[in-house]
Amino acid sequence: MTTQAQVKICGLRPGDDLQFTAHPFVTHVGIIFVPPSKRYVDPAAARTITSNVHHSCRTVGVFANAPMADVLKVVRESGVRVAQLHGDESVADCTVLRDAGLDVWKVLKVPTTVTQGADLDRLTREIELYADVTNGLLLDASPPTGAKVTGGYGRTFDWSCLQQLTPHLVGMNWWVAGGIGPDNVRSLLDSCQPTGVDVSSGVEVDGRKNTQRIVQLLEAVNG
Template sequence: MGAKIKICGIRTPEIIQVCTDLKVDLIGLNFSPNSPRNIKENEISNLIRNRHTEGFPKIVFLFYGNEIPEIRHIVENYKPDYVQLIQDDAKLTDDIWNHYLNSKQLLPSFRIRENIKDESVLCPELPFVILDSYKKGLGGGTGESFPWEYVKNVKRPYLLAGGITPENVREALNYLNPFGIDVASGVETDGKKDPEKIKQLVKYVRG
């Protein structure tokens, strides 16, 4: 099937429809108060209203810097397929992390700052994780990549995030052969998701 594609930080039903039509695998809705892509609870129902139609992407809710009761409330009421938590989020507790880990709903994001020498820290009990770049105060969507050689020897499945664009995605796939890619700012124009860039990206990934 080739590499999986996750488009993160989506804010409109129109872009979700584009992703559905292109058979994108996962879509991310961002609830982080720190992010320019964040959405509010009252927007969720409209965005995922077609979730039960055939071919609708898996839904990921991203939290970073959120209060624990808010995370629990939103997840329990809107039931995403995955809950994306950032491993070094100071607001997280072991309880909430382990809750979603044990239910296999957790999609953990690890922000890479050095060579990964020990894969046992990357939640081997889960099907896949996200490996992203680090930028203080942001849980993702930085538009900046990290040195790919840091994860060159990682064998477990992961989505490569951080500065992926239509222009460099083939290079990334050829160099690392990741399970998939996770893109936010790389398919935007002037801070908004660009359907043409999403189409380009999907074309380059699917070949």
């Protein structure tokens, strides 16, 4: 039996139309709290999002290499319910947030071209390392060389590697991100069964979330 994939729409900003958050496929939305990002949202301004998403949809705050005390402060101020760690955060960092009562997702960076052996071994070790201290893992494409932020570039990675990683992810919540949109999400979901997909630039027009693109994505997810 195939389980319906969940959808997270990431990179929301104040002023975005939030009606889509009532859709049953959309289980999470993400707000970026990484200052160099073009999608950065001030924590106080994020309240206009967290207080208006549909009650069935969980809000995720995205952080990268921030002190855990700062993460907890932003969580309280913004009202997000999940902390997604997109940097080089340690097991101890995840544990701090979990002990504070937060759900924690850890992002694992996957090269656009995966080298058999070295890259797969690293990713397998990281899956095992973070499995017990997180509520979910998110496999995202590595950023370009010299990038100022760790994600949001609309790059895909070699999805064929997921066939080899899936056995290590059994029983876990795991998500795929990076360059996903209405035109390719079905190909991903036909090749593997992640818990969900995380989409940002793939549902944007002129740098803002677009309702029509989101509808197209959800139709494609539905097959």
